[in-house]
Amino acid sequence: MNKDDKIYVAGHRGMVGSAIVRKLEDEGYTNIITRTRSQLNLKNQIDTQKFFEDESPDYVFIAAAKVGGILANKDYPAEFIYENLQIQNNILHFSSIFGVKKLLFLGSSCIYPKFAKQPIKESELMSGYLEPSNDSYATAKLAGIKMCQSYNKQYGTKYITAMPTNLYGRNDNYNLETSHVFPALIRKIHESKIDNKSNIEIWGTGTPKREFLYVDDVADACHFLMQNYEESDIINIGTGEDVTINELVQTMKKIVGYEGDIIYDTSKPDGTPRKLLDVSKLHNLGWKHKYSLEEGIKLTYDSYLRNLSGTS
Numbered sequence: 001m002n003k004d005d006k007i008y009v010a011g012h013r014g015m016v017g018s019a020i021v022r023k024l025e026d027e028g029y030t031n032i033i034t035r036t037r038s039q040l041n042l043k044n045q046i047d048t049q050k051f052f053e054d055e056s057p058d059y060v061f062i063a064a065a066k067v068g069g070i071l072a073n074k075d076y077p078a079e080f081i082y083e084n085l086q087i088q089n090n091i092l093h094f095s096s097i098f099g100v101k102k103l104l105f106l107g108s109s110c111i112y113p114k115f116a117k118q119p120i121k122e123s124e125l126m127s128g129y130l131e132p133s134n135d136s137y138a139t140a141k142l143a144g145i146k147m148c149q150s151y152n153k154q155y156g157t158k159y160i161t162a163m164p165t166n167l168y169g170r171n172d173n174y175n176l177e178t179s180h181v182f183p184a185l186i187r188k189i190h191e192s193k194i195d196n197k198s199n200i201e202i203w204g205t206g207t208p209k210r211e212f213l214y215v216d217d218v219a220d221a222c223h224f225l226m227q228n229y230e231e232s233d234i235i236n237i238g239t240g241e242d243v244t245i246n247e248l249v250q251t252m253k254k255i256v257g258y259e260g261d262i263i264y265d266t267s268k269p270d271g272t273p274r275k276l277l278d279v280s281k282l283h284n285l286g287w288k289h290k291y292s293l294e295e296g297i298k299l300t301y302d303s304y305l306r307n308l309s310g311t312s
Contacts, residue, residue: 051094220287
């Protein structure tokens with residue numbers, strides 16, 4: 001990508017999209033195109049077609065998606081499959097028609113099979129049953145990956161697909177009903193500290209293992225891949241390291257300064273027992289994450305506090 005190329009970041013107000021915009025700006029790109037949901041409804045085919053016809057971007061990052069945690073996926077499966085299919089179908093199709101030079105589509109590690117071999121290699125995709133708690137979202141993302149590969153094969157497009165692990169950081173969603181586990185825990189622990197609660201109840205057993213990647217790292221990886229990766233095959237983005245949910249909670253407690261007890265509600269679902277990505281493919285290309293988990297938690301908590309105080 002040249003510094004003055006037109007670069008469209010779909011979903012620029014979300015956690016990942018906003019991090020990609022920050023990364024591009026830091027690297028000196030001067031022609032970044034964005035649209036809010038009120039300005040462009042990506043679920044609408046006609047609106048999306050007109051946008052691509054008018055703007056003709058050179059490069060596209062697809063960070064726009066309907067995302068959420070276990071509860072949101074359980075309660076709104078129809079919205080998760082419909083909205084994600086509509087958004088990605090429209091962007092991918094009209095990127096092809098209007099001559100986008102290269103596009104990056106973001107999948108997710110949660111679309112790998114529930115009992116995939118650990119650490120999860122890219123070849124594990126579609127090798128087993130999906131995790132039932134998010135199978136609608138996963139099905140949509142799988143369709144997006146296959147669409148990228150199909151358009152590359154038939155039309156010679158340059159669509160690459162990255163599979164990030166669990167992400168966290170600035171501009172995350174802290175709504176307890178729709179958020180992922182990381183922001184939900186930050187909010188619960190902080191509010192319990194402020195309210196002087198003696199304990200916190202957390203879903204599951206605390207034993208599942210998860211890998212977490214700070215959002216500025218994934219933005220850096222996306223920029224790196226857009227410059228250095230050309231294959232249709234998917235590629236994982238992660239740290240190659242994981243922790244149990246309980247270990248995550250204990251680190252958060254220390255950083256937030258909460259001294260109460262943790263009570264695990266074992267009647268609630270754990271989700272996939274372990275989810276660690278094999279990132280050797282990305283490491284071999286020359287990219288590795290920069291932020292440790294503790295550094296990322298500190299930065300995220302600082303951002304959360306600034307957001308509460310209205311200073312960011």
